[in-house]
Amino acid sequence: MRGVGILVASLLLIASCQPENRRSTDRETVAPSVKPGLEVLLAGHADLVRGRRVGLVTNPTGVDGSLRPAAGLLQADPEIKLVALYGPEHGVRGNAQAGEYVPFVLDPKYGVPVFSLYGQSLKPDPGMLRNMDAYMRSFDTQDSGKMPEASMVDDIDVLLYDIQDVGTRIYTYVATMAYVMQACAEADIEFVILDRPNPINGLTLEGPVLDYPAFSSFVGLYPIPLRHGLTLGELARLFNDRFLTKKARLTVVPAEGWRREMWFDQTGLPWVIPSPNMPTVDTATVYSGQVFFEGTNISEGRGTTKPFELFGAPWIDGYDLARVLNALGLPGVRFREAWFTPTFSKFAGAACGGCQIHVTDRSVYRPLETALHAIKAIRHLYPERFAFHAGYFDKIMGTDRVRTALERGDSVVSIVEGFRAGLAEFEALRKPYLLY
Numbered sequence: 257m258r259g260v261g262i263l264v265a266s267l268l269l270i271a272s273c274q275p276e277n278r279r280s281t282d283r284e285t286v287a288p289s290v291k292p293g294l295e296v297l298l299a300g301h302a303d304l305v306r307g308r309r310v311g312l313v314t315n316p317t318g319v320d321g322s323l324r325p326a327a328g329l330l331q332a333d334p335e336i337k338l339v340a341l342y343g344p345e346h347g348v349r350g351n352a353q354a355g356e357y358v359p360f361v362l363d364p365k366y367g368v369p370v371f372s373l374y375g376q377s378l379k380p381d382p383g384m385l386r387n388m389d390a391y392m393r394s395f396d397t398q399d400s401g402k403m404p405e406a407s408m409v410d411d412i413d414v415l416l417y418d419i420q421d422v423g424t425r426i427y428t429y430v431a432t433m434a435y436v437m438q439a440c441a442e443a444d445i446e447f448v449i450l451d452r453p454n455p456i457n458g459l460t461l462e463g464p465v466l467d468y469p470a471f472s473s474f475v476g477l478y479p480i481p482l483r484h485g486l487t488l489g490e491l492a493r494l495f496n497d498r499f500l501t502k503k504a505r506l507t508v509v510p511a512e513g514w515r516r517e518m519w520f521d522q523t524g525l526p527w528v529i530p531s532p533n534m535p536t537v538d539t540a541t542v543y544s545g546q547v548f549f550e551g552t553n554i555s556e557g558r559g560t561t562k563p564f565e566l567f568g569a570p571w572i573d574g575y576d577l578a579r580v581l582n583a584l585g586l587p588g589v590r591f592r593e594a595w596f597t598p599t600f601s602k603f604a605g606a607a608c609g610g611c612q613i614h615v616t617d618r619s620v621y622r623p624l625e626t627a628l629h630a631i632k633a634i635r636h637l638y639p640e641r642f643a644f645h646a647g648y649f650d651k652i653m654g655t656d657r658v659r660t661a662l663e664r665g666d667s668v669v670s671i672v673e674g675f676r677a678g679l680a681e682f683e684a685l686r687k688p689y690l691l692y
Contacts, residue, residue, distance in 0.1 A: 545623025551649025559598030568610015
């Protein structure tokens, strides 16, 4: 026992002598240093909503630092009338899977209609903002439930948007925000963004600028890079000024205390999953590269506990793939051979071989460049098995130039070099719209 005591003491001494500096991937518990726009609104700018009829676009991420939902906080104020909720893809409750139709419902907790922006329409119909009573009664009551009294469905005076984004052009909350802003402009309704941090920092830009308008879609409306380094509030300012024909009456309530170099786990805010397959900040870190496996016949890890961190197929040998990818020496990342059986999505119920991506230094890791190397390696190892879903791959990439370059056998280095001019132009374009 005396030997054990000496060993423990020695370990404690060694630990106390370790240097203070840590890698950027270390996770530390930090006191909340950032206040989301929701808190800033209620603490100092409540005049924007008090005495007014309010609509709220939100999902489970619309909470304050103590995890209290925006809808509850608004409804608790007797001077604010919460009239309606609006849900993006996955719904107000965040329970619908990717691409799943979200119906119109009446919310049992708040007693207000919940209009779907991923069901009846992607852009709010005029009746979702004005003449709401008549619009609601056009729905089949079997789907929508018992209608509230007409006095409960007033038109709205102001529409708030409070959703956590993940910093990637493809994520549909960006397009939903843009469509809502368009609808508000057309209805002459004030639109207020309650801003939140870009969780993968606001400095790093990556990927091609979307070829506009040829590749404009719900997973990329406007010509911005894949990884844009902006908050939703900053994107709204850019979109309103540069791309909307009819300008919205836009107000952005900035998050307080956020700095551009900060990642989400440095804010002290709780991470609430913004969609069913975005469970952690680690997922968001890799998403802007690994999402492109959706445009191939390779599983991107949906249906596992590590979506987007795992990737593979039944015909891949994880040992071979990990060996080839690790030999590339890509910055800030290692690949571990892995086997997994998705419970849904691609290869549901089938054992897959592949890799798990482990980010070792997120300050130098480049998600898209890494994913392109992985795609190129799989095409080389399994030329008869790998396939692009060309239409979808090009849609989420925002151009067909990347896929055609990979099919020609161009190097990833040359492909990435081709992004530089567009990124430099966007860097200059975005400067007037930065809030932090």
